[in-house]
Amino acid sequence: MRSLLDISDLTVEEIDALIAKAQDIIEHPDQYAEKCRRKKLATLFYEPSTRTRLSFEAAMLELGGSVIGFSEAQSSSAAKGESVADTARVISCFADIIAMRHPKEGAPRVAAMNASIPVINAGDGGHNHPTQTLTDLLTIKREKGRLDHMTVGCCGDLKFGRTVHSLLGAMSRYEGVDFVLISPEELKVPEHVRSDILNASGVKYRETESLLEAMPELDVLYMTRVQRERFISEADYVRLKDTYILTPDKLENAKASLSILHPLPRVNEISVAIDADPRACYFKQVLNGKFIRMALILMLLEVE
């Protein structure tokens, strides 16, 4: 019995197999409509994340399974002080698989250590969110037809953005991937990402403060939100915020084949004027998130 807690729990071969499975689901949805009949997914969400929870629930329903769970800690036994370990043991009696979101880092691992059913980490604080990374990978694969030999630009908050860190980790395992890291000085990738991911893998990368300057070489642009509270001074925020907002004029020198991704929700970092541009992939990404979760549920439940 396996769980998915961290994207690095999966080998490149397993990720490729999950993506292939998701693509097969997209092409033959009817063949999967009964695969998880009589199986139950428990969505244990200790903090609200409607989009992620609905994506998991839709995935299970489309596999013919059903869903139980809670969507915030107040409505669960956690409000009465039950430990994550005990909740995991109890839920193992009711469900076949758990998707857990928790504000504390490592909570899904505690659940996996105590559950007798697979546990999927659906986001644990600022730590991991592996199904978001799988979603990003499936999107890139579908848009580009490959995951190797491309230049990926990551823009915005690269210091605290966990989705960026795990995307860097996952993509650096493919051959010929170069990164352009686009951020203000204050929000550059932290030292541990530099040493443990970028330098450890030997991947080619460069850093720049200018989105405009980086644009022409990018095959993929991964946007993240630059949050006001991340800046020490209001003046710095005001000075920099517009630099990292994607507007149509910034796309003038972009490749026609560029794919623009964003983990959503966006606030204002991508202008709505871009939504109609064929290069915008962030809403397709949401749909892909459901398909990759379907593939993951099948894999963890060992359903062929």
Added chain:
Amino acid sequence: MLIGTIVDGIVIDHIPAGRGMELYGYLGLDKLNCEVALIKNAPSGKRGKKDILKINEVIDLNFDLLGYIDPHITVNIIRGGERVEKRHPDLPDEIRDVIRCKNPRCITSTEQEIQHIFKLTDRENRVYRCAYCDTRAK
């Protein structure tokens, strides 16, 4: 106890200077009834200075813990006034319930009765990380 005249006991030698007291606490030596001596800043050929712990009883030692502190530590078992065994601890792959995670956002800060587990993630640089949140041990 005269320093250096243990009949049956343990001498933990080559402890990095300044960490003897920490090790004293980790090993729970305060709970022993036998004589225990901590020698700080003893001269050491290899590193200039070292700490030494002398325990006047042969107790069970947590070698994983010693290895975590420093694999260069030497454990000498003394019986009948003679050294009968000399051991170096290995660098453990994992340490349990020795140190705690300092990350306030880690589940170990709120979950009751949880094992505090750290895993060796970089042998060369002796880096241990929390098994739950990946925060590096200090």
